[in-house]
Each structure stands twice: as structure tokens, then as C-alpha cells.
Amino acid sequence: MxxxxxxxxxxxxxxxxxxxxxxxxxxxxxLKFNYKQLIIPGVLVSYGVIGLESDQLKGYNSDIKKEVNEDIDHKISIDDFSQWAPAVSVYSLNAFGVKGKHNLKDRSIILASSYLMMSATVFALKGITKVERPDGSSNNSFPSGHTATAFAGAEFMYQEYKDQSIWYGIAGYAVATGTGLFRMYNDRHWLTDVVAGAGIGILSTKAAYWMYPFLQHKVFKSSIENKTTSMIMPFYN
Structure with a gap:
């Protein structure tokens, strides 16, 4: 015995x-990150960074500003709300029974990780570059935080629902693109700011999904899955 x-x-x-x-x-x-996923956000961020010194890209910025200003009758503040629409839509769809790839806890951790990386990158670059906004209101134009937030949410929506239908991702990216366009329409950002913000947002969410298996195993262990957990993430835009 x-x-x-x-x-x-x-x-x-x-x-x-x-x-x-x-x-x-x-x-x-x-954790094996497919380098091909870096191509599009890498190109977008590179375009924005090169535009900080390139006279040709600065010229494009000025030309677009002139074209936009000729057609502006009044500013539209929809971009203050549309930046959150893709991420909020993921939770709304889940609430109405359209299940995404992850449960509430997992996707919330992923989104929080994305926003944390995106916010840190945006604020660091704003402090370093000190680019004047098109309307002359301040020197923190590069990159666009609204656009980065919107594209981070769009990539989040795409990742959660790409197995359901690609149209969810297309809708999220359409709203994010509109957010970036309105940032230029409202004379708050240059084209290079918006393009770089889009790349940072996409890359942040891709990195969050890439890192999550490690975080899940090392930080958020299965032993606490049955417990009620709360998470508070400070965020400022």
C-alpha cells in the first residue's frame, strides 16, 4: 500500500x-512574433518620423493644411468621441451575444496593455519632438494621440473578430481613419502626426496580443481565474 x-x-x-x-x-x-505584422505599422511610423526633418513631407503637410483650411466652415469635435468607438464596439458586440476571441478579463488585459504602451510612446514622442500644432495652440502635435487611440482600438476589434468576419475589422479601421481625417480637418494635426499615430496604435495592440500569453502564464496565473478581479488603468489624452 x-x-x-x-x-x-x-x-x-x-x-x-x-x-x-x-x-x-x-x-x-x-511569443514568436511574425515580422510581417510589423511592415504596415513600421512604414506608417517611419513616414511620420522622416516627416519631422524632410522638407518635402513638410511641404505636403502645409499643402494639405491650406486645402483643408479653405473648406473649413466650423470645427467638428466628433473625433473626441470616435477615437474610442472601435474599442467600445468590441464590448458592445459581446454584450449583444457576438462573442470575440477572448473573454472579458483576457481582452480587458490586452486592451489595457495596448493603451499603456501606446500612451507611453505618444507622450514620450510629444515631449521629445515638440512639434507645433497647425493651429499654433501648443507644441505637442507629433504624434496624434487621438489617432493612435482609434487605431489601437481598430486593431483590437480586428483581432477579436477576424475569425467571425473581416468586416468588423474594416468597420473599425474606417472609423479610425475618419478620426485621423477629422484631426486634420479641425486643424489640430499635420498629416505626418496622423500617419505616425496610426502606426503606433496598430503596433501597440499587436504587441499586446503578442505579449499576452507570457503575461497570462507569468502574471495572471490560472489560480486566480475563479476570483473576482478588478483593474484600474489611469489614462490621459
Whole structure:
């Protein structure tokens, strides 16, 4: 009986070890980031950064500003709200029974991680570059925080619903693009600000999905899954 107990305990311990090993291997395999995912956001961010010094791209900025200002009758503040629309839509769709890829806790952690990385990047670049806004109101134009927020949400919506229908992602990116256009229409940002903001937003959410398997295993362990958890994320735009 004693030998049987030891043998059974050894089997259980060995099984747990194997399971932990499998989890770690799966986590590491999920961390393999496909470099192709970096191409589009990389090009967008590069365009914005190059535009900080390129006379040609600065000329495009000025030409667009002149064209836009000729047609402006009054400003429209819809971009203050549309920046949040793609991310909020994910939760709304889930509330109406259209299930995304992740549950409430998982997708909230992913979105919070994305916003944290995006906000840190945007504020750091604003402080470093000190680009004057088109309306001359301040020197924190580059990159566009509204656009970054909108595109982070659009990529979030795409990732959650791409297996359901690609049209969810298209709708999210259409709203995000509109947000960027309204930032220029309202004379708050240059084209390079908006393009760079879009790239930062997309890249932040892609990185959040890439990192989440590691965070899930190392930080948000399964032992707390059955407990009620709350999360407060300070965010300023």
C-alpha cells in the first residue's frame, strides 16, 4: 500500500510537471512574433518620423493644411468621441451575444496593455519632438494621440473578430481613419502626426496580443481565474 501511494504520487507529480512544461512550450511558441505584422505599422511610423526633418513631407503637410483650411466652415469635435468607438464596439458586440476571441478579463488585459504602451510612446514622442500644432495652440502635435487611440482600438476589434468576419475589422479601421481625417480637418494635426499615430496604435495592440500569453502564464496565473478581479488603468489624452 505504501509503495502504491508513492508510485501514485510520483505519477501525479510527473503529470503536473509535464503539463507545466507543455504550457511553457505553448507560451514560448506563441511569443514568436511574425515580422510581417510589423511592415504596415513600421512604414506608417517611419513616414511620420522622416516627416519631422524632410522638407518635402513638410511641404505636403502645409499643402494639405491650406486645402483643408479653405473648406473649413466650423470645427467638428466628433473625433473626441470616435477615437474610442472601435474599442467600445468590441464590448458592445459581446454584450449583444457576438462573442470575440477572448473573454472579458483576457481582452480587458490586452486592451489595457495596448493603451499603456501606446500612451507611453505618444507622450514620450510629444515631449521629445515638440512639434507645433497647425493651429499654433501648443507644441505637442507629433504624434496624434487621438489617432493612435482609434487605431489601437481598430486593431483590437480586428483581432477579436477576424475569425467571425473581416468586416468588423474594416468597420473599425474606417472609423479610425475618419478620426485621423477629422484631426486634420479641425486643424489640430499635420498629416505626418496622423500617419505616425496610426502606426503606433496598430503596433501597440499587436504587441499586446503578442505579449499576452507570457503575461497570462507569468502574471495572471490560472489560480486566480475563479476570483473576482478588478483593474484600474489611469489614462490621459
Amino acid at each position: 505504501f509503495l502504491f501511494f508513492i508510485f501514485g504520487t510520483s505519477l501525479i507529480y510527473g503529470q503536473n510537471t509535464v503539463n507545466d512544461t507543455i504550457i511553457v512550450q505553448d507560451t514560448l511558441s506563441n
